[in-house]
Amino acid sequence: MKTIFDKSVPGRRAVRNVSSGVDAQPPIKPELLRDTPPELPELSELDVVRHFTELSSRNFGVDTGFYPLGSCTMKYNPKATERVAHYPGFAYLHPLIPQLAGGEMMVQGALEVLYEMARLLSEICGMAQFTMQPLAGAHGELTGVMIIAAYHADRGHEKTTILIPDSAHGTNPASAAIAGFAVKTVPSTADGVMDVDALKAVLDDKVAGLMLTCPNTLGLFNPRIKEIADLIHSVDGLMYCDGANLNALLGRCRPGDVGFDIVHVNLHKTFATPHGGGGPGAGPVGVVEKLTDFLPTSVICEREDGSYWLDYDRPKSIGYVAPFYGNFAIIVRAYAYLLMLGGEGLRRVSGNAVLNANYVLAKLKGHYDLPVDRVCKHECVFSAARQAARGVRALNVAKALIDRGFHPPTVYFPLIVPEALMIEPTETESKETLDAFVDAMIEIAALAESAPEQLTACPTTTPVGQLDETLAARKPDVASLGSGDG
Amino acid sequence: MPFIANTEAQQREMLAAIGVESIEELFADIPPELLCCGLDIPPGLTEQEARTKMAALAGRNTTGQIGFLGGGFYDHFIPAALEAIVTRSEFYTAYTPYQPEISQGTLQAIYEFQSAICRLVDMEVANASIYDGGTAVYEAIMMALRITRRNQVIIDDSVSPIHRKMVRSYTGNLGIDLEETASRGGLPDRDALAAQISDATAAVIVQNPNFFGCIDDVSDLAEMVHARGGLLIVSCYPIAMGLLKPPGQMGADIVVGEGQSLGMPVSFGGPYLGFMATRKKHIRKMPGRIAGRTVDARGREGFVLTLQAREQHIRREKATSNICTNQGLCALTAVVYLSLLGKQGLRELARVCAEKADYARERLLQVPGVTMRFPKRWYFNEFVLNLPMAADKVIRALFTRNIAAGFPLGRYWPEMSNCLLVALTEKRTKEDIDYLAHALEVIL
Numbered sequence: 001m002k003t004i005f006d007k008s009v010p011g012r013r014a015v016r017n018v019s020s021g022v023d024a025q026p027p028i029k030p031e032l033l034r035d036t037p038p039e040l041p042e043l044s045e046l047d048v049v050r051h052f053t054e055l056s057s058r059n060f061g062v063d064t065g066f067y068p069l070g071s072c073t074m075k076y077n078p079k080a081t082e083r084v085a086h087y088p089g090f091a092y093l094h095p096l097i098p099q100l101a102g103g104e105m106m107v108q109g110a111l112e113v114l115y116e117m118a119r120l121l122s123e124i125c126g127m128a129q130f131t132m133q134p135l136a137g138a139h140g141e142l143t144g145v146m147i148i149a150a151y152h153a154d155r156g157h158e159k160t161t162i163l164i165p166d167s168a169h170g171t172n173p174a175s176a177a178i179a180g181f182a183v184k185t186v187p188s189t190a191d192g193v194m195d196v197d198a199l200k201a202v203l204d205d206k207v208a209g210l211m212l213t214c215p216n217t218l219g220l221f222n223p224r225i226k227e228i229a230d231l232i233h234s235v236d237g238l239m240y241c242d243g244a245n246l247n248a249l250l251g252r253c254r255p256g257d258v259g260f261d262i263v264h265v266n267l268h269k270t271f272a273t274p275h276g277g278g279g280p281g282a283g284p285v286g287v288v289e290k291l292t293d294f295l296p297t298s299v300i301c302e303r304e305d306g307s308y309w310l311d312y313d314r315p316k317s318i319g320y321v322a323p324f325y326g327n328f329a330i331i332v333r334a335y336a337y338l339l340m341l342g343g344e345g346l347r348r349v350s351g352n353a354v355l356n357a358n359y360v361l362a363k364l365k366g367h368y369d370l371p372v373d374r375v376c377k378h379e380c381v382f383s384a385a386r387q388a389a390r391g392v393r394a395l396n397v398a399k400a401l402i403d404r405g406f407h408p409p410t411v412y413f414p415l416i417v418p419e420a421l422m423i424e425p426t427e428t429e430s431k432e433t434l435d436a437f438v439d440a441m442i443e444i445a446a447l448a449e450s451a452p453e454q455l456t457a458c459p460t461t462t463p464v465g466q467l468d469e470t471l472a473a474r475k476p477d478v479a480s481l482g483s484g485d486g
Numbered sequence: 487m488p489f490i491a492n493t494e495a496q497q498r499e500m501l502a503a504i505g506v507e508s509i510e511e512l513f514a515d516i517p518p519e520l521l522c523c524g525l526d527i528p529p530g531l532t533e534q535e536a537r538t539k540m541a542a543l544a545g546r547n548t549t550g551q552i553g554f555l556g557g558g559f560y561d562h563f564i565p566a567a568l569e570a571i572v573t574r575s576e577f578y579t580a581y582t583p584y585q586p587e588i589s590q591g592t593l594q595a596i597y598e599f600q601s602a603i604c605r606l607v608d609m610e611v612a613n614a615s616i617y618d619g620g621t622a623v624y625e626a627i628m629m630a631l632r633i634t635r636r637n638q639v640i641i642d643d644s645v646s647p648i649h650r651k652m653v654r655s656y657t658g659n660l661g662i663d664l665e666e667t668a669s670r671g672g673l674p675d676r677d678a679l680a681a682q683i684s685d686a687t688a689a690v691i692v693q694n695p696n697f698f699g700c701i702d703d704v705s706d707l708a709e710m711v712h713a714r715g716g717l718l719i720v721s722c723y724p725i726a727m728g729l730l731k732p733p734g735q736m737g738a739d740i741v742v743g744e745g746q747s748l749g750m751p752v753s754f755g756g757p758y759l760g761f762m763a764t765r766k767k768h769i770r771k772m773p774g775r776i777a778g779r780t781v782d783a784r785g786r787e788g789f790v791l792t793l794q795a796r797e798q799h800i801r802r803e804k805a806t807s808n809i810c811t812n813q814g815l816c817a818l819t820a821v822v823y824l825s826l827l828g829k830q831g832l833r834e835l836a837r838v839c840a841e842k843a844d845y846a847r848e849r850l851l852q853v854p855g856v857t858m859r860f861p862k863r864w865y866f867n868e869f870v871l872n873l874p875m876a877a878d879k880v881i882r883a884l885f886t887r888n889i890a891a892g893f894p895l896g897r898y899w900p901e902m903s904n905c906l907l908v909a910l911t912e913k914r915t916k917e918d919i920d921y922l923a924h925a926l927e928v929i930l
Binding site for chain 1: 487488490491497499501503504509512514515516521522524525528529533536537540543544545549553555557558559563570573574579580582585590591594595596597598603605606611615617620628648651652654655656658659660661702727728729730731735744753754755757758766769775777778779780781782783784789790792793794797798799800802803805807808810811813815816821822824825827828829831833834835837838840841842843844845865866878879882885890894897912916
C-alpha cells in the first residue's frame with residue numbers, strides 16, 4: 001500500500017488554521033528560519049481519513065478477534081474506560097497547574113484519581129506505597145532497580161549484581177544493566193521454576209536483589225518462593241517482582257505477602273487499558289515500608305481535611321522518572337476499570353483467567369509437547385518440537401493460526417523452551433472462542449503430520465505474506481525522506 | 487458477570503474437562519499460608535455509576551482558565567478527524583506488531599511517523615518513539631556514550647529543567663561525568679562551553695527553542711563539539727519546525743523532543759511522545775523499536791520491526807535500551823496530525839503562534855514595570871517577562887481572574903523569582919491577550 005507521502009498532491013489542504021488576527025510579522029530574523037517547509041503530505045481531510053482507515057483494516061486487535069499472546073494479557077478493554085479518559089476535566093488539564101501558587105486546589109479530582117489508584121494497587125499487591133510515575137512495564141523495572149541502587153547506597157552497601165532467572169523477560173536483564181548492575185543468570189529446574197540450589201551457589205554479599213516474574217513466564221507459581229525470598233533477604237538483597245503476570249494472582253495472592261519488596265504492574269495488561277499497538281502503557285511501582293523514602297518525586301499525599309498535595313521535598317528520592325505524575329490518561333482508564341471490577345471482581349478475573357488457561361492446556365495436551373505437565377496459572381506453554389521435526393516450526397504454527405482468524409500466541413519465548421508456544425487466553429474470552437482456537441490448533445497439529453507443506457506457506461489470507469526480515473535489517477529503509485530540506 | 491463471558495454452567499464444563507472440582511483447586515499450587523483472604527476494596531460499580539463518579543472527579547479539576555502555560559507542554563487545537571482515526575480500535579486494541587502480516591496498519595503508520603519526524607528535523611532515520619521528551623534526552627545521552635565510548639556529558643541549563651532532572655535520576659548510578667553549564671543572556675554560553683568541551687566529551691545537549699523560548703543557531707556549537715570528536719544533541723519543539731531552521735541543518739547528530747504538541751491533549755502529564763532521529767550511520771546504536779520497509783516472497787512491499795538485534799528481547803543485558811512498550815498510539819496520533827496539517831498547514835500554524843506571541847510581547851510590555859528578561863533574543867511562541875513583584879504572587883492573583891498566566895521560573899532558578907514564562911498557541915485570541923494585559927495592569 002502506498003505511503004501517505006506517495007499520495008501527496010501539491011497545493012491540497014485538509015485543516016484550515018485560524019489566522020493570527022494580529023498585525024505582527026513573525027518576529028524572527030531570517031537566518032533562523034528554514035528555507036522551505038518540511039515535506040509533509042498535502043492531502044484533503046478525506047484523503048487522510050481513508051488512508052488511515054485502510055491501514056486500520058490491515059491490523060488485528062482484541063476487538064478483531066482472539067489474541068492469546070502469552071505474557072501480554074490481551075484482555076478486552078472496556079469502552080467505558082475509553083470514554084472517561086476523554087472527559088475534558090482530565091484531558092485538558094495542564095500538568096504544571098499544581099506547581100503554581102494556588103494551583104493545587106484546581107486539580108483535586110486528578111490527584112484523587114492518582115492517590116486512590118495507588119492505594120488500591122497497594123492493597124492488591126500488599127505493598128506500603130505505590131508511585132504512579134513509570135510510563136511502561138520496562139520503565140517500572142528500571143524505576144525498581146534504581147530504588148534498589150538507592151537503598152543499598154543509603155545503607156553503604158557495595159552491591160554490584162542483580163540475579164535473574166533464565167526464564168525472564170528480556171527487559172529484566174536490560175533494566176538491571178542500564179541501571180548500572182552486572183547480571184547473573186540463575187537456571188531453572190526441569191519443573192520450570194527457579195533452581196534453589198543454583199541460586200544458593202551464586203548468592204553472595206554482592207547481590208543487590210533478585211528480579212522474578214510471579215507466576216513465572218511458564219505460567220507456574222514457584223512453591224519455594226518464600227524460601228527464595230528468605231535467601232535473598234539473608235544478604236540484605238531485595239526481591240523484585242515483575243508483575244507482568246499479576247492477572248493470575250488478583251485477589252488471591254499478594255506479592256508483598258510472598259516476600260517481594262518491590263513490584264511493578266502493567267496497567268495495559270492486568271488493568272485492561274489498551275495496548276495501543278505498542279503503548280502508551282503504564283508501569284506503576286509499589287514498595288514495602290523500608291523503601292518508601294526512595295520513591296520518585298513527586299509523591300501525592302492526603303491532608304487531614306481530605307485534600308491532596310504533591311510532596312517534592314524527598315531528600316532520599318531517586319528523583320524524576322517521568323516529567324509529571326505518570327501516563328495519567330492511562331491511569332484514569334485503569335481506575336475506572338477497578339471501580340467497575342470491585343473487590344469481588346478481582347478474584348473473578350484471576351479465577352477465570354486461570355480456568356481458561358488450564359482448559360486450553362487440558363485440550364491441547366497430547367497434540368503438542370508440554371514441557372511441564374502441572375496445573376498452570378494464567379498461561380500455558382507448549383512446545384512445537386514434535387511438529388518442528390516434521391518441518392513445521394512454532395513460527396509456522398503461528399502463521400497458520402493467522403489464516404484461521406486468530407492472533408498467534410507468543411512464540412520462541414520463554415527461551416528455555418524450544419519452539420515455545422506461550423498461550424494466554426485471559427478471562428474475558430468465552431468457552432466457544434477457546435474451543436474454536438483449540439480446534440484450529442489440533443487441525444494444525446494434524447496437518448503437520450499429514451501435509452506439512454500446507455502450513456509452511458502460511459499466511460495466505462493477509463495483505464502481505466511472510467516478509468523478508470533479513471533484507472530489512474541488511475538494507476534498512478526506515479524513513480521516506482522528502483526532497484526539500486531532506 | 488462484568489467482563490467475564492463464561493456462564494457458571496460453562497465454567498463447570500470446563501472444570502470437568504480439566505479434571506478438577508473448583509476454580510480454587512487450580513490455585514492449590516500456591517502454599518496456603520501465601521493465599522490472601524479478602525481485600526479492603528469496595529464492591530464493583532455499574533458502568534453508569536462509575537462514569538458518574540469519574541465525571542464528578544473530572545469536574546473537580548479547573549480546566550476553563552485562559553491558559554498561557556507552556557514549558558514544553560502546549561495546548562494546541564486538535565482536529566476532529568484526528569480523534570476519529572486514532573480511536574479506531576483496530577489500532578488501539580492491538581499489541582506491539584510482532585506478527586507483521588496482521589499488523590501492517592501499525593507498522594506502516596510507524597514508518598510514516600519515522601518519515602515525518604525525519605522531514606521535520608531534517609535527519610535520516612528515526613525510531614518508533616520513546617516515552618516522553620525527557621526520556622528521549624536521556625536515551626540520546628546513552629546513545630552518544632555508546633557511539634563515542636566516552637564518559638563526559640555537558641548539558642546546557644536552558645534545556646528543560648524537568649528533562650535535566652530526569653537525566654540526573656536516570657544516570658545517578660552510572661558514574662557518568664554529567665556537567666551543567668549556565669546559559670548567558672538566554673542562550674548557551676559559548677565561552678563557557680568552549681572551555682568545558684574536551685576530548686572526553688561524548689555530547690553537548692542543547693534545546694532550541696530553549697526553555698526560555700529563545701531561538702538560536704547552534705551550528706557553531708556543532709562545530710565546536712565535533713572538533714573534539716563529540717556529538718551534538720538537540721532537543722526541539724516540533725510545531726516550531728514548521729518555521730525554524732531544523733537541527734539537522736545546524737549539524738546536530740541526534741535530535742530529540744517532546745511530541746505532545748502533535749495532536750495530544752496535555753492530559754495532566756501523559757501519555758506524551760518522545761521522538762528521536764539521527765544520521766544513518768548511527769542507526770545501529772539507536773534505542774527503541776524501528777519499523778522498516780521490505781518485501782514478501784511475491785515482491786509485495788510491507789513493513790516489519792527491524793534491527794531487533796539491538797533490543798532487549800534478543801540482546802538482554804547487552805541491549806541498547808530496556809524499552810519495550812513505547813508510545814505507539816501517540817506516534818500514530820502525531821503522524822495523523824502532521825498529515826492533516828500538511829506541508830503548508832504546519833508552516834502557517836507555526837507562523838500564527840509566532841505572530842500571536844509577538845503581539846502578546848508588545849502588549850504585555852506596555853504594562854508598567856514589565857520588561858523582557860532577555861531583550862536581545864529572538865522568540866518563537868514563548869518568552870520570559872520580568873515582573874515588578876514575585877511571579878508566584880502574580881500567578882495567584884490572576885488565577886482569581888480565570889487566567890493561568892504562565893510558569894514561574896523561580897521554581898527552578900531561585901534568582902529568577904520575578905520571572906514569568908508565557909506561552910502562546912493558536913488557541914489564544916487577541917482578546918485573551920488583551921485580557922491578560924489588562925489584568926496585569928490592575929494587579930501590578
